[in-house]
Amino acid sequence: MSLSVSPELLAQAQEGEVRDEEFIRCIQESLPYAWSVVEQTAEKLRANDVSYVVNEDVPPDEQAWGQLFRLVSSNAMREAVERKFGARLAFQNCCKVALFEPSAEAEFAEFTSVRAQILNQKPELLNC
Template structure:
């Protein structure tokens, strides 16, 4: 399961729309490693002032890998995180997470290109 969902959030979903802040809290609580990667990277981007920041830290264990995969593989979670930080989130390989300012369209396009994916391949990431 991707998320540990409290009963109140299930009730909210059954009644209609879910508030972003409640969904974000569920993501934070369920995927603490993945959230910490995105939050730290967003902080670096805010402090850096550039168009984007990439975090290439290798997750410490299988559980952390799984959390990162679940976050970036879910359109709903990724979109909520993007709205929360007002940044675009991109993912390359098994652990390379990029956060981009909304106007960094050229940088986002380059990071998500087939060329960049090919150039980012490393033997040590073969079975990540």
């Protein structure tokens, strides 16, 4: 299961729309490592006044890897994170998580390109 959903949040979803704040709280509580990666990357983006930031920290264990993969593989979670931080979220195999200012279209296109994916391949990442 990707998220630990409270009975209250489940009831809210059954009744209609779920507010982003509630969904974000669920992500934070369910995937604390993944959330910390995204939050720290967003802080660097804002603090350094740059168009994008790439976080290449290697997750410390399998549980952390799983959290990161679950967050970036879910469209709903990724889009909620993007709305929260006002930035585009991108992921490149294994542990490259990046946030881009909306105006950083060229940088986003390069990061998510086939070329960048190929250049990011390393033998030690084969089974991550």
